[in-house]
Amino acid sequence: MIDLLALCAFNAAYAHAIDNDQLEKWPDFFTEDCLYRITSADNEREGLPAGIVYADSRAMLQDRIAALREANIYERQSYRHLLGMPLVIASDSDTATACTPFMVARIMLHGETRLFATGEYRDRFVRREGQLLLAERVAVCDSTVTDTLLALPL
Amino acid sequence: MIDLLALCAFNAAYAHAIDNDQLEKWPDFFTEDCLYRITSADNEREGLPAGIVYADSRAMLQDRIAALREANIYERQSYRHLLGMPLVIASDSDTATACTPFMVARIMLHGETRLFATGEYRDRFVRREGQLLLAERVAVCDSTVTDTLLALPL
């Protein structure tokens, strides 16, 4: 069974990579045929397709990072993720589904720190060759008005 | 002994119910004869009786939720709880006392996200028929000025 502490350790590494500007590591937390979406609770409740970000492969995540690096947006700001304990919905030896709450602060390098996004990850984890990976991560933001500000991954 | 991870899993489920608008589940985290209070650190230090919210049974918690549903306040806002690791003060096979820090953001559906309340839960857990329940949860808010804004449970 994939246990709670393994999920915690995974999430700690995931957040650390983003928040310490190791964005190139970020796609490696996902399976090759992963699904990654950012949406709002409102959209998700009404069954609307992903509003903010949509990617259905690790290659798309890599493209996204390459674009960010080119645009140089990432240098002017950073994020800090604080993740709660995962709520494990189901788990067996090689898969787990879980919800994990997040708060993300956005830090402008020489300026203000702001609580930028809150919400929860709705995740499906798989174990492949001994390694835990995200087959699916949907970042469901509580607010409907985070979209225009999104640059770095949640 | 009631261990740290069991408390973590309990708190994750507790926060998830409130933050995902499953408020009717909230009273079920408590014993029938529970004590639930919201107060401020200042009041608590001076031994003043609960300031903000007081309930001494699960039935009172159910009434509170019913009133919230009727008032429809819950539709216009949501909360996001981020809970820290519990500090276990004492624990045996069927009871545990612990302090758990919280930050709660309030999200106005089409508007701003604000760090709404911080503080700590002071909890007494019991195990009844194999299930972990709160015999007492006192949500001690750090600020004295959160009261007028409170709608959803902490």
Next chain:
Amino acid sequence: MIDLLALCAFNAAYAHAIDNDQLEKWPDFFTEDCLYRITSADNEREGLPAGIVYADSRAMLQDRIAALREANIYERQSYRHLLGMPLVIASDSDTATACTPFMVARIMLHGETRLFATGEYRDRFVRREGQLLLAERVAVCDSTVTDTLLALPL
């Protein structure tokens, strides 16, 4: 091996002491010959010496608390630390290095609550006579503009 849950429990006790105005306990989380620094990610990246706070012994931490008590600053505000799960970099039976993200809110007693500092602890833990202690804690703040506001320990 020093395990993840032991680090979590340590950090919970550390934050609890600061946030509940038990500042005199704070130096006891460190070894006698500890290093404690507060700096910014920017400074740290460029290898600049500690910018904001520097102490290289437990005695210096005790002095700092004594000074805070004398200045009475601590009465007018409090902090609330929310700490993430530690990312364990290395661990053996008696030492561990880990990074732990933090968000700290500052609460003015009769006033506003503000997200005050975000960042990560970069820690080196040792076990001495069965007790886990910090040989080194560097609090790396994400923003470069937190310094002038610092009063209580991070």
